[in-house]
Amino acid sequence: MPSLLITRPLPEKVVAAAEARFDVTLRSENTPLSKAEMTAALAEYDAVLPTLGDAFSADVYPDEVRCRILANFGVGFNHIDVAAARAAGLEVTNTPGAVTDATADIAMTLILMTCRRAGEGERMVRAGKWPGWNPTQLLGMHVSGKTLGVVGMGRIGKAIALRAQAGFGMRVVFHNRSKVAEAGVEAEQLERLEDVMAAADVVVLAVPATPQTHHLIDAAALSAMRPESYLVNIARGDIVDEAALIAALQKGEIAGAGLDVYEFEPKVPEALRAMENVTLLPHLGTSALEVREQMGLMAVDNLIAFFDGKPVPNPVCPPLGSDTI
Incomplete structure (x- = not known):
């Protein structure tokens, strides 16, 4: 069973769906990951479900990267250096539509x-x-x-x-x-x-x-x-x-x-x-229980598809392996 780090508390329905397919570590803090935490996560987990503020920049990648996918919770992914993730062989997904x-x-x-x-x-x-x-x-x-x-x-x-x-x-x-x-x-x-x-x-x-x-x-x-x-x-x-x-x-x-x-x-x-x-307003754009559940379940669907060897439903552009600029 692949190991998964969920970086923030998420709705119970989302956590339950993730736990049905993954060995889940649920971080209890509602603050962004520190640089050290991101580096450790990339070295220790098969997958990470990050969100806004988890700044996966090029300088957080360890020499040995175990993680294979960043399944972002949210449509915006400007906190993730996608090029650096691609260079390390990671897939990156997001959750459009639900928001x-x-x-x-x-x-x-x-x-x-x-x-x-x-x-x-x-x-x-x-x-x-x-x-x-x-x-x-x-x-x-x-x-x-x-x-x-x-x-x-x-x-x-x-x-x-x-x-x-x-x-x-x-x-x-x-x-x-x-x-x-x-x-x-x-x-x-x-x-x-x-x-x-x-x-x-x-x-x-x-x-x-x-x-x-x-x-x-x-x-x-x-x-x-x-x-x-x-x-x-x-x-x-x-x-x-x-x-x-x-x-x-x-x-x-x-x-x-x-x-x-x-x-x-x-x-x-x-x-x-x-x-x-x-x-x-305090960033309330998607702040409704049904919406946050949909976002989380979409992130989990991306993870399941990836580890089942299927195309992920919501890859960020460009998809892994593409040379599109």
Whole structure:
């Protein structure tokens, strides 16, 4: 029976499924693996089921690598140096699909909370500072009928666009690095990122974290937005130059922001925490029991297929043995 390290506590259903097929070691801590722990895991286990924060960089690999697969819990795998894993002969998988709807729901949550100033209102009530209803209190932006700009029209981007258009009658424009033949909704693909930033009342980021998307939203991109527009990030924190975002908010260059992820997570700058026009969530994108169970079971399915000698259902690109760049 192959040995498996699960790096964080997972839902009971997932652990039970893993234990049915593997000799499981379940780490009890909810913190990322240390460098020493990662090196030891690669030397001591046949497989590792890591997740966000477990930074499997090129310098953690021991001279003798026993591990044969990293079955990532999550769709994003920017914490794993895939090239280094490939060089060591490891397969790398992830869990796309299971996270799509839940992440899109959080995007809509952030859009509504930020544009309608719900976070401000909730804090006011909790602090005992609500003086009662009045006609000009906490006037926000009416979302219905506005223009949504989606940066990254993949599974999640399409799911957000569908919710925005079907539920709120929003016009959708988007930017994607390749041509999107079918967006799933009536939407206009714009060639330049700046055009989407300028056209949208709300910009939602739904691109993966890659070297190419690091600081994709920088000072120049933010300057293309209008003073009455909002930025929402449900992707990965380092897609946004956080210092540039803080500057844009402080200068009033954009109206507000809704964030579920942060550049140096879990560190959130005091400047962001102090702003009333910024909604801050603790990376809740997939935080629903059914979703986390689906993610975990998908990771286990990847592991089972691998050790049964079958193609894994969800290899990260490029698959093991491919020379695709």
